[in-house]
Amino acid sequence: MNTKMTIEVEFSDNAFVATADIILDEAINILSFSFILNNDLVISEIQSNGKPVSYEKISEERPTFRPLSQKIVLHDNDTIRRIQIRYSGSVAFSPEKRSCWHNIITRDIKSLSWYSVWYPQGTSIEIQHDKVKILNGSDYFCVKGHYDEALNVWEYGDEGYDPFNIMAYRKEVLQTVYNPSMNIYFVDDTIKRHAARSVEIYNEIVNFYNGNLFNRVNIPVLDVACASPAITTGGGYRRKDFMWCTSLGNNDLEIAWLNAHETAHKWCTGANSSSWEDWLNETTAEWASLLFALSRNDMALFDFILKPKLEKSSSFPPIKTPDNSRPNGVHEKGTVLFYELYQKYGVEPVRSAVRIFTDLKIKNTAAFLDMLCNQGQNQIADFIKEGIMK
Numbered sequence: 607m608n609t610k611m612t613i614e615v616e617f618s619d620n621a622f623v624a625t626a627d628i629i630l631d632e633a634i635n636i637l638s639f640s641f642i643l644n645n646d647l648v649i650s651e652i653q654s655n656g657k658p659v660s661y662e663k664i665s666e667e668r669p670t671f672r673p674l675s676q677k678i679v680l681h682d683n684d685t686i687r688r689i690q691i692r693y694s695g696s697v698a699f700s701p702e703k704r705s706c707w708h709n710i711i712t713r714d715i716k717s718l719s720w721y722s723v724w725y726p727q728g729t730s731i732e733i734q735h736d737k738v739k740i741l742n743g744s745d746y747f748c749v750k751g752h753y754d755e756a757l758n759v760w761e762y763g764d765e766g767y768d769p770f771n772i773m774a775y776r777k778e779v780l781q782t783v784y785n786p787s788m789n790i791y792f793v794d795d796t797i798k799r800h801a802a803r804s805v806e807i808y809n810e811i812v813n814f815y816n817g818n819l820f821n822r823v824n825i826p827v828l829d830v831a832c833a834s835p836a837i838t839t840g841g842g843y844r845r846k847d848f849m850w851c852t853s854l855g856n857n858d859l860e861i862a863w864l865n866a867h868e869t870a871h872k873w874c875t876g877a878n879s880s881s882w883e884d885w886l887n888e889t890t891a892e893w894a895s896l897l898f899a900l901s902r903n904d905m906a907l908f909d910f911i912l913k914p915k916l917e918k919s920s921s922f923p924p925i926k927t928p929d930n931s932r933p934n935g936v937h938e939k940g941t942v943l944f945y946e947l948y949q950k951y952g953v954e955p956v957r958s959a960v961r962i963f964t965d966l967k968i969k970n971t972a973a974f975l976d977m978l979c980n981q982g983q984n985q986i987a988d989f990i991k992e993g994i995m996k
């Protein structure tokens with residue numbers, strides 16, 4: 607299948623206008639099409655096969671990790687070959703509403719991602735190729751994008767990245783620190799003084815993980831996009847060699863934890879992150895960070911990562927939810943469960959459990975427990991099996 611979606615986006619200081627252009631695979635024969643879009647965005651027109659077409663909002667829903675979204679359905683009397691959706695508005699992270707994580711549009715920073723539903727998602731036809739074009743390109747620098755001077759657009763996508771994770775900075779204010787292992791992009795002056803330390807610790811972490819704690823992989827240059835001062839809370843995310851964060855951290859402990867946790871996700875990934883199974887991704891990433899701290903006898907870092915979780919863990923529900931939904935406190939509960947394992951059996955079983963998860967072909971709790979048993983770690987498997995119900 608070869609269905610393509612290209613989104614043209616034009617930014618102002620605090621909003622955007624976008625056109626999503628979807629060209630369907632020739633083998634697809636449909637008369638209707640549906641998708642979801644952030645509920646605050648306003649659709650001005652939808653065309654099918656080049657003609658305006660009627661559409662309706664049939665419901666509102668709140669998809670996992672994302673804000674309230676409108677579900678739109680359009681119908682045509684002819685087979686739909688091409689759909690163009692024009693819409694505009696703004697999306698912004700709200701800590702109070704716990705919505706639109708990592709998204710904001712300011713004069714200096716345009717930060718958009720999957721977490722805001724700023725582009726059509728949940729499409730009734732699966733999309734194989736995706737691309738973003740940012741107009742008025744000469745005003746910006748887009749991390750991971752390619753600048754086309756003739757067209758004055760930044761193009762981004764179709765290279766195995768999720769191109770809808772946009773981090774574009776106004777050129778005049780962007781600062782960059784380049785290194786052999788990471789490029790750091792920011793506008794906030796205070797980040798500059800932490801850049802050198804961040805690179806240093808990142809290299810130390812990669813040496814500990816790559817080919818030691820985890821199997822050896824090729825590590826491309828990491829692009830780190832900082833959102834401060836536009837966004838200063840709410841954590842970060844990582845997609846391949848693109849890392850989004852608010853800042854690099856304000857001190858050595860924060861810098862080490864951010865790098866250790868996010869880098870671990872290169873391996874600690876693959877369990878369904880919208881279900882309770884996400885405990886596997888997050889627990890192993892936190893424990894990779896804790897094992898890194900132990901490897902350098904850095905008990906200050908160990909406590910810095912662990913203590914807040916020990917304090918909060920008991921207030922959260924069990925990891926395994928009756929309806930398989932993702933419980934609150936999935937980082938805390940799993941990290942503390944592995945800490946109990948560490949206290950009872952020592953560091954080796956924890957190290958091996960982390961490694962076993964990352965080596966699994968099918969990443970879920972059942973396969974994880976099976977593999978522990980296959981490797982003769984029945985006691986550990988039983989301990990975890992009980993722990994996730996508590």
Ligand SMILES: [Zn+2]
Pocket residue numbers: 867871887888891
């Ligand atoms: Zn994580």
